[in-house]
Amino acid sequence: MALVNNMVLSKFLGLCPFFGVSKKLSSAFSMGVAVLLVMVVASAVTWPLFHLLLVPYGFEFMRTVIFILVIASLVQIIEMTIKRTNLTLYNALGIYLPLITTNCAVLGITFVNIDSQYSFIQSMAAALGAGAGFMLVLVIMSGIRERLDLADAPKVFKGAPIAFIVAGFLGLAFLGFGGMVG
Amino acid sequence: MRDLMKTLANGIVRANPTFILLLGLCPTLAVSTSVDNAFGMTGSVLFVLLAANVIVSLLRRWIPDRVRIPTFIVIIATLVTIVDLALKAYVPPLSKSLGMYVPLIVVNCIILGRAEAFASKNNVRHSVADAIGMSLGFGLAILLISLLRQLLGTGTLDVFDVRLFSIPGLTDSPAAIFLLPMGAFFVIGVLLALFRWLGVSECE
Numbered sequence: 001m002a003l004v005n006n007m008v009l010s011k012f013l014g015l016c017p018f019f020g021v022s023k024k025l026s027s028a029f030s031m032g033v034a035v036l037l038v039m040v041v042a043s044a045v046t047w048p049l050f051h052l053l054l055v056p057y058g059f060e061f062m063r064t065v066i067f068i069l070v071i072a073s074l075v076q077i078i079e080m081t082i083k084r085t086n087l088t089l090y091n092a093l094g095i096y097l098p099l100i101t102t103n104c105a106v107l108g109i110t111f112v113n114i115d116s117q118y119s120f121i122q123s124m125a126a127a128l129g130a131g132a133g134f135m136l137v138l139v140i141m142s143g144i145r146e147r148l149d150l151a152d153a154p155k156v157f158k159g160a161p162i163a164f165i166v167a168g169f170l171g172l173a174f175l176g177f178g179g180m181v182g
Numbered sequence: 183m184r185d186l187m188k189t190l191a192n193g194i195v196r197a198n199p200t201f202i203l204l205l206g207l208c209p210t211l212a213v214s215t216s217v218d219n220a221f222g223m224t225g226s227v228l229f230v231l232l233a234a235n236v237i238v239s240l241l242r243r244w245i246p247d248r249v250r251i252p253t254f255i256v257i258i259a260t261l262v263t264i265v266d267l268a269l270k271a272y273v274p275p276l277s278k279s280l281g282m283y284v285p286l287i288v289v290n291c292i293i294l295g296r297a298e299a300f301a302s303k304n305n306v307r308h309s310v311a312d313a314i315g316m317s318l319g320f321g322l323a324i325l326l327i328s329l330l331r332q333l334l335g336t337g338t339l340d341v342f343d344v345r346l347f348s349i350p351g352l353t354d355s356p357a358a359i360f361l362l363p364m365g366a367f368f369v370i371g372v373l374l375a376l377f378r379w380l381g382v383s384e385c386e
Binding site: 061062063064065068069072098101102103104107108111112115154161162163164165167168 | 208209251252255256259260262263266267282285286288289290291294365366367368370371372374375
């Protein structure tokens with residue numbers, strides 16, 4: 001999950017913060033941890049909600065609304081917690097912390113858990129893997145971008161374009177993980 | 183009327199959500215493997231964005247400031263659910279092709295972003311213009327990307343099962359990489375650079 005079906009590089013989820021925060025290594029790391037946390041907790045909450053509440057009452061179609069509300073609340077709680085315990089971290093993450101709510105990867109993993117019909121344990125494992133993968137890619141990307149900013153790219157490519165192309169190569173590289181784990 | 187058109191044009195060129203604002207990239211890159219998908223996605227986004235902008239604009243004086251983001255999210259989520267179910271019922275193959283990226287429209291930064299930045303502060307007529315403009319901008323962007331990816335990736339151009347044309351040499355051994363995720367990254371990277379070179383992009 002973390003490597004081959006990487007959230008960002010093969011499922012395209014979580015791109016906004018990917019390109020926004022990944023310029024500095026330290027903030028990328030914190031962001032990654034925050035997203036991992038939200039993914040795992042969100043999966044832990046949404047899975048039972050879906051299977052124990054929505055399905056028996058025939059409300060499966062409500063899942064989009066319910067899941068996103070759960071995620072939004074979780075992010076709000078985490079935001080308040082970080083603000084109280086670690087103000088520097090809070091400032092470092094800035095606007096990208098509440099933006100975890102709109103991170104496709106978080107909502108995405110909750111959907112994947114349901115669509116792939118994972119059990120609770122499998123969902124937790126998937127969330128952990130997905131979160132770890134996201135964090136990995138974010139950290140790698142920020143490390144590369146720190147150097148890219150100093151490199152001599154052609155003017156039109158500087159910034160976003162070269163970042164995308166590099167992401168493409170990164171994705172190619174990750175494809176190589178295909179045969180590794182079963 | 184003039185400034186309605188200006189708002190509309192804004193969404194297509196100067197503030198193109200995909201190429202300039204860099205919003206809503208997830209679905210753009212994910213589904214742009216075929217032109218049919220691009221049309222489907224644009225249609226869905228148009229519906230949701232239009233309805234969301236209208237509703238938010240109508241209610242803008244009554245939504246308390248502190249809960250406005252969750253309110254927007256609920257409105258958008260409901261609209262997305264409607265679109266998702268409608269697609270599943272009326273065009274199942276398209277629904278299958280777009281997959282989970284339809285429900286993911288709810289976290290599409292374009293929609294939430296416009297609700298927050300525009301519809302909550304402007305009247306209904308302007309919000310409608312903005313919604314149409316942004317959707318068209320998004321649509322053109324995703325169409326362009328899909329066109330390139332489908333053409334280079336399969337060597338042919340099929341729109342709704344009608345073969346428009348095919349490139350002879352490419353059909354036998356297409357550059358399949360473009361259908362893969364990394365192809366999308368390459369395409370958008372090059373396109374972004376191209377637009378900047380043409381002087382269309384403003385500074386990031």
